[in-house]
Amino acid sequence: MTLTFGGFSVFVRPALAIASTDRMNAESLFERGTEKINRGDYQSAIADFDRVIELNPNYIEAYCSRGMAHFGLGNMERAIAQFDLALKVAPRHADALNRKGIVLAQQGNLERAVNSFDRALNLNSNFVDAYYNRGKARTELGNLQGAIADYDAAIKLAPNLAEAYGNRGFVRARIGEKQKGLEDLQLAAKLFLDSGNIAGYKQTLAYIQMIQK
Template identity: 85%
Template sequence: MSYNKNDPAMKLMKILGILLGMTLTVGGLSVFVRPALAIASTQQQSAVSTERMNVESLFERGTEKINRGDYQSAIADLDRVIELDPNYIEAYCSRGMAEFGLGNLERAIAQFDLALQVAPRHADALNRKGIVLAQQGNLKRAVNNFGQALNFDSNFVDAYYNRGKARTELGNLQGAIADYNQAIKLDPNLAEAYGNRGFVRARIGEKQKGLEDLQQAAQLFLDSGNMAGYQQTLAYIQMIQR
């Protein structure tokens, strides 16, 4: 996601949206399952099983709709999921992503807050809330949310990457490099992290290291078949070499 900043260096960063976007994926959360009743009849167990199947089916359909960009219809499915299971954290997070897709940033944040009411230590809800806050321009609050996510999951690659992006925009370049370092340590194939770190290194005068990072990013994009990312990174390298 991009921000509205007037810094010429930041405008240069936005040229390569693939390199510089916040990491934001739909799905991938751990499903919250309520504890089973200690005593239940076979009929009750069957009813619970059927309800759970209905919930999961609705959730999967809602997620597929988000992936297709059918956000309003996805919200209707997720509303029903939450009606059936008010503790289904993934449904709140996905509904937040649907609202985000519609441009309803405050509503999106409200959904992540609902998820955090159910599970205050839910790292991915904190990470996603941070992304929306950053999109609003609330970068300091975003950094705080990414930091909280990392307090609860110290191996959360996306949170390191996203905090690095937000710190870059705030001008905390050494902090950004530290975050990109950690993201790369955890995921050596994260091309975007190499690309962002390369830009920051070039910006602080470490041009050669910056170019090496960008070349690594280009190779990783190429290896993964992401030709758009590859071509954009090459353009980025040419800009820095000038």
Template identity: 50%
Template sequence: MNPIHQLLTLLGIALALGGLVPVAQASSSYLPHTQLKATSTARLSAQEFFARGIDKTQQGDYSGAISDFNQVVKLDPKIIEAYCSRGMARLGLEDYRGAITDFQQALRVDPNHADAYNKLGNVRSLLGDFSGALSAFEQALQLDPKLADAYYNRGITYSEQGNLQKALQDYNQAIRIEPDLAEAYGNRGLVRYQLGDQPGAVTDLKQAAQLFHHQGDATAYQQTLSYLQAVQQPAK
């Protein structure tokens, strides 16, 4: 794998799994506000299982998280975020088919859940089903035109297809919506480098590194600096 493609993969998978601390960011919110108001014993138990599942996901205990999310949907099959969060935990275990099943179940509960389409698109892209991924991202953006993650993730898919101009447009849109999205700057910089815009690539990678540093992501910061050094080298 060449260095440029390697960084595209690195930064891309990061948000695909949740936005860096991948899986955690994707499902960091607890139960929707209307559900939190409920006072039944079953709902409180579901809430506790959900919170524990999120904690285990953040700790990398994906199997334990799945067990807790199983309890949530057993107590209340209509809690959409439990399916989405369980799907992200399955993704952490590279159970792609299981993740797809969970995101599809979330959409059966709520066909207008934009982020479920976004997450479904991520998995389809990881499996190489770019057509299915693009269709899912399109659905997500029709439901929520300001969903920066969907633009960003669709940009990754276009990059994987070699459609660099469309990838660039999507990264631009993601950054307009979410100016602190470090991964979008990183991937846009690499697309610019591939398109022959070395100064633009350097500017974007520097911005990505600065944001990663500010956000406390030391690993991504150091990796971005390494690739920044690579793109700054004169062409041989």
């Protein structure tokens, strides 16, 4: 059993080599599509990203975000196809590899997911998301020491990442390090509470109670 706290994404907006009017339109459409994803309006978001890509076929983040919208709709293969399109434009785009890994893991293709996270980290050794997500995939594969190493790396780069402490704590408890696991989970609960994430706080408390039994 693993904690399934949500990951987080880092967005890097590329420069657009197109006319100023089209650039403004593409930026506005991209931002609108991103807002729609945040609201769960995935189909409408896809339409916005389609238009962005028509205006600028090299807008990598539009492919990535369109992939996440397909992911939100449960269209896993279409989502992966979008990340592959992004990687055709920019083969060294670490975030496209990270997001592709997330979808592969959701499909149950854990080995391929780990490979995708590996490639992302080879391109960017400070990519917190990829360490965190690889830790989750390694946990599912039973590579618990590898998962702990990934959470260690994520925490080193992002010391307030509650999800990483929570997941590491649960894995530590699984390998018999109950006290260390509880310490991680207690710190995760505090970080969730301090950040106002009440759902994460309550979920972590439930895991603490389960481990203490």
